[in-house]
Each structure stands twice: as structure tokens, then as C-alpha cells.
Amino acid sequence: MSERGTRTAARPFYLPLKSSSQKLATTTYAPTWPRDTGRYDSSERLPDIEALFDRTLNQIRHIHEVRQRNPNAFDQLWERVCQRLEELNNASAYAHWKQHDIIENSQKYVDLDTELGEAWEYMLSVGEADSETRTAAHRKFSELQAKRAELTAVVKGAIDDALEVAIAYWIEARNAHNNQDNFRAFHCLIESHFFLGITYSPKTDYEAKSDAGKKAGKKERDALADAILDVMNTFIVDKSIRDEETLRGKIFELIQDNPGHREALVAFNEWATKGKSTENSLSDRFSETLRKWATGKNPPYPLIVTGYKRLHQQMRLERLNTNKRPRKANG
Structure with missing residues (x-):
């Protein structure tokens, strides 16, 4: 056990290898190149x-x-x-x-x-x-x-x-x-x-594309994240927010109502779609983006996760309070 109380995996034990008993394969000389480059090339030279x-x-x-x-x-x-x-x-x-x-x-x-x-x-x-x-x-x-x-x-x-x-x-x-x-x-x-x-x-093609992808669009992503956080910080959950989809939809509406936030949303959408028309609406694409940022694996913005969780808990409390309220008698 480590000092932190967690079990540490034991290192595997291997017997030392002996080169004299290791399996070999037959090799032959390669053709000799005209010029000596200083590199071993399997030729006789x-x-x-x-x-x-x-x-x-x-x-x-x-x-x-x-x-x-x-x-x-x-x-x-x-x-x-x-x-x-x-x-x-x-x-x-x-x-x-x-x-x-x-x-x-x-x-x-x-x-x-x-x-x-x-x-x-x-x-x-x-x-x-x-x-x-x-x-x-x-x-x-x-x-x-x-x-x-x-x-x-x-x-x-x-x-x-x-x-x-x-x-x-x-x-x-x-x-x-x-x-x-x-x-x-x-x-x-x-x-x-x-x-x-x-x-x-050398970087593989996948690694190079992955690094480029992380850098591309960072400005647009950060601006939209700031807009979402600004809305979340002042958002009050009421009985109209029935589920997470409704919650994300309301956040989208509030962003649309703010000129600065709307500009960040449009810029992000232009970057994400590369200016091409898509079948999904802007609100649907925003909802999916917010869902990934708030509940997906490796979320890029911890504050969005925290804020979304807080609103989600408020939504559950609002539902409980609504169910506990006495109904008016008929007549």
C-alpha cells in the first residue's frame, strides 16, 4: 500500500535474457551503395x-x-x-x-x-x-x-x-x-x-492533426464558453425548465438575446461548420456542444461543468417543490 492508502501495482519480474539462447533469423547482405553515408546499411561495406x-x-x-x-x-x-x-x-x-x-x-x-x-x-x-x-x-x-x-x-x-x-x-x-x-x-x-x-x-499524422485541432478555434470556443458562463451565473431555474434539453434551450435563448453573446455564438458556429449549411439548426448544434462541455468526457471548461451541475440540481429541487405544492380544490 502507498502512503495515500491506494494499492500500487507490483512490478512484473522478468528473468534476464541471454543473447546466446535468443531465437535468430537468417540475414543476408544488402547491395552496396556507391557512396558511404556514414550509416550502417546491411551491405558488406x-x-x-x-x-x-x-x-x-x-x-x-x-x-x-x-x-x-x-x-x-x-x-x-x-x-x-x-x-x-x-x-x-x-x-x-x-x-x-x-x-x-x-x-x-x-x-x-x-x-x-x-x-x-x-x-x-x-x-x-x-x-x-x-x-x-x-x-x-x-x-x-x-x-x-x-x-x-x-x-x-x-x-x-x-x-x-x-x-x-x-x-x-x-x-x-x-x-x-x-x-x-x-x-x-x-x-x-x-x-x-x-x-x-x-x-x-516523429509525430504521426494523427498526432499532428490532433495538435492542430486543439489550437484551431480556441478563440471561438473560449468566447462562447465565456458567454455560457455569464448566462449561467445569473440564470434562475423556474417551473418552465422541465428537463436538461429545456435548460440548454433556455440558455441558448438568453445568449441570442445578448448582442455580444450572440456574436460569440455566430463566430463559433462559423468556425464549427466552416461556413457551410448543415441539416441541424443552430440551437440544436449549441445544445449538443453545451451537453458535451458540461457532461462529456474530458470537459474543456470546469466552470461550465460546475455551473451546469448547480442548475441541474436547482431544476430537480424545483420539480420536488412543484410536486409538494397543494392543488386547488375544484369549485
Whole structure:
């Protein structure tokens, strides 16, 4: 059991593998290319070590500049690694130093994620409380959310620091080569390429589209969310609100009645439909959007979830009160 009282899954135990007993498949040489690129290509010719060093060095620079793994200029990054490497004496010590930072930041992220979940549950539980209590709960949640976002960048930055480790191993490999110790140089380059593999993971087409989708329309979504929240904060449930569909419909009407809110709704609709005509009406599309934002998985706006839940509870209370009211006698 962990300190938080939750059961932690036991790590699976594996016996060490032996390369001498691992199953193999037959391989043959590939055709030899006319030019040596410094890359092992399965042909009879092995890469020239100078070409291998050049290729690895250019891969490191490519990852830094094209993938934007580090905000510093490449020369500045290289100089920083050299200075730190002289302090730590060797690339293995550099790797241990960086890996310790990654593990430490990852644990902080896990702990903060737990706190964020607890704050989220509390914020939902005070939906019927007074305004001051709800505001304090939301402020606490927002503070933890900001810390989590900041730490996420730190964790990702620490992982990206693997590029620095790759540079450190490349430098140690080059020193070994300059000292006529090519066997050691090859081993260092193996480690360098391992850490390059950590940083050099191309985005899939799905990931690229997903990231683009999150950024696209953010301005329109945020503006509509602000309009919904403004209406929710002043909304009073009465007996005309029979169910959730009626509730969403009334919120739509109030947004339509406000010129500024109506402008946000129209802008969102233009973005969502890409200006094309659709079979569904604007009110239906709004109702579905609000339903997803309020009750769907991974809601983008916690305050809408809280406000919607509060109105939903008011709606249930109004129904109970209506049923308890005595009916007038005939005649």
C-alpha cells in the first residue's frame, strides 16, 4: 500500500535474457551503395568512422533546430554541455545527472495530478454552496491546474534534455577516436544514438492533426464558453425548465438575446461548420456542444461543468417543490 492508502501495482519480474539462447533469423547482405553515408546499411561495406561521426553530429543539430527541442541556439547548447561535462568528467555521469532530474520531476507530476483530482471533486461537491465557497474552490483548482501545466513543461523539458546526453556521449566518443581508441568510440556512439532515439520521435499524422485541432478555434470556443458562463451565473431555474434539453434551450435563448453573446455564438458556429449549411439548426448544434462541455468526457471548461451541475440540481429541487405544492380544490 502507498502512503495515500491506494494499492500500487507490483512490478512484473522478468528473468534476464541471454543473447546466446535468443531465437535468430537468417540475414543476408544488402547491395552496396556507391557512396558511404556514414550509416550502417546491411551491405558488406561498413561505414567510415569519420562519416559516422559527421552523420551523428548533423542528426543532433537537425533534432535541435527542426524539432525545436531546446530554446537556446545550437552553439550555446553545445557550449553548455561542454562546460557541464568538464565538471562531471564523463558522459555516463552526465546521463545519471539528467536521469535523476527526470525521475524527480515525474514523481512531482504524479503527486500534483492526485491533488488536482481531489480539488476537482471538491469543486463539484460545493455546487450548491454559497458564492464565496464556490469561488474559493475554483481558485484552488485553478492554482493547481496552473502548477500542473507548468510542471508538465518541466517534465517534457527534462525528457528533451536527452539531447544533451546524446551530445555528451558524442563528445566522449570523439575524444576516444582522437586517442586512437575506436572500439570505445563505437560504444559511446551506441549510447549517443540511444538518447537520440528518445528525442527523435516523429509525430504521426494523427498526432499532428490532433495538435492542430486543439489550437484551431480556441478563440471561438473560449468566447462562447465565456458567454455560457455569464448566462449561467445569473440564470434562475423556474417551473418552465422541465428537463436538461429545456435548460440548454433556455440558455441558448438568453445568449441570442445578448448582442455580444450572440456574436460569440455566430463566430463559433462559423468556425464549427466552416461556413457551410448543415441539416441541424443552430440551437440544436449549441445544445449538443453545451451537453458535451458540461457532461462529456474530458470537459474543456470546469466552470461550465460546475455551473451546469448547480442548475441541474436547482431544476430537480424545483420539480420536488412543484410536486409538494397543494392543488386547488375544484369549485
